Amino acid sequence: MQPKKIEAYIDIVSAYSYYAFSYLRKNSAALKSAGVEVEFIPVFLGGINVSSGNKPPWTLPAKAAYSRYDGQRAQKYFGLKFNVPGFFPIVSLLPQRCLAYVKKAHPDKLEPLFDIFFQAMWVHHHDLSKPNSTKTALLKVFTGEQVAEIMAAAETDEIKKTLSATTLRVSQDLGAFGCPWFWVHDGKGHAEPFFGSDRFHFMWDYLEIPHTDLELVGPVPGKL
Numbered sequence: 001m002q003p004k005k006i007e008a009y010i011d012i013v014s015a016y017s018y019y020a021f022s023y024l025r026k027n028s029a030a031l032k033s034a035g036v037e038v039e040f041i042p043v044f045l046g047g048i049n050v051s052s053g054n055k056p057p058w059t060l061p062a063k064a065a066y067s068r069y070d071g072q073r074a075q076k077y078f079g080l081k082f083n084v085p086g087f088f089p090i091v092s093l094l095p096q097r098c099l100a101y102v103k104k105a106h107p108d109k110l111e112p113l114f115d116i117f118f119q120a121m122w123v124h125h126h127d128l129s130k131p132n133s134t135k136t137a138l139l140k141v142f143t144g145e146q147v148a149e150i151m152a153a154a155e156t157d158e159i160k161k162t163l164s165a166t167t168l169r170v171s172q173d174l175g176a177f178g179c180p181w182f183w184v185h186d187g188k189g190h191a192e193p194f195f196g197s198d199r200f201h202f203m204w205d206y207l208e209i210p211h212t213d214l215e216l217v218g219p220v221p222g223k224l
């Protein structure tokens, strides 16, 4: 029997991946006590779009206009505050390859690095497609020597192939058409996909974890 597990496929170029990452980390103790393992897995969202035939939502003007409301609401809900950087979107291959290497070579540093990269991109508006910005962010988690090692590894065929193989697997085998994408194992030998940072209540039902989110509190005294 497989354990209950959430495979979380995320890219730092995706604000919705940032929301999902923060939420899962905030709830890590509760998930652990419910016997659910969480694995964060770097993917290249641009590659998922190409492979699935999808287009980024902001390329459709109506979705771009709506996303301004949705983004503000999500930030309030998840307790984050940032503006979309002027350079958005970026080609996120460099930071995602660094993460793919760190996952292999320094697995205990993967979550801290995701956190620093998300903050660098969204809160501090550092363009992580530029090597100097990526190096500066890496230095918040690693020594100078390790940063050189990670930057060199990100240029190797092995790491390039690792990121593209994961990206291909999640889109072709696990049905992904965007990020964050989740492949969730129910602990009974089955697994299902979930898309987005706004589907955790369905995920908790699927995993049979008690939760209170989305319960209406009422009636409000004096209002009825």
Ligand SMILES: N[C@@H](CCC(=O)N[C@@H](CS)C(=O)NCC(=O)O)C(=O)O
Binding pocket: 013, 014, 015, 016, 017, 054, 055, 056, 057, 177, 178, 179, 180, 195, 196, 197, 198
């Ligand atoms: N409703 C989802 C939206 C997530 C979303 O729009 N993700 C973007 C990347 S940041 C994407 O890949 N979208 C593909 C699509 O909507 O088809 C959420 O709240 O998390």
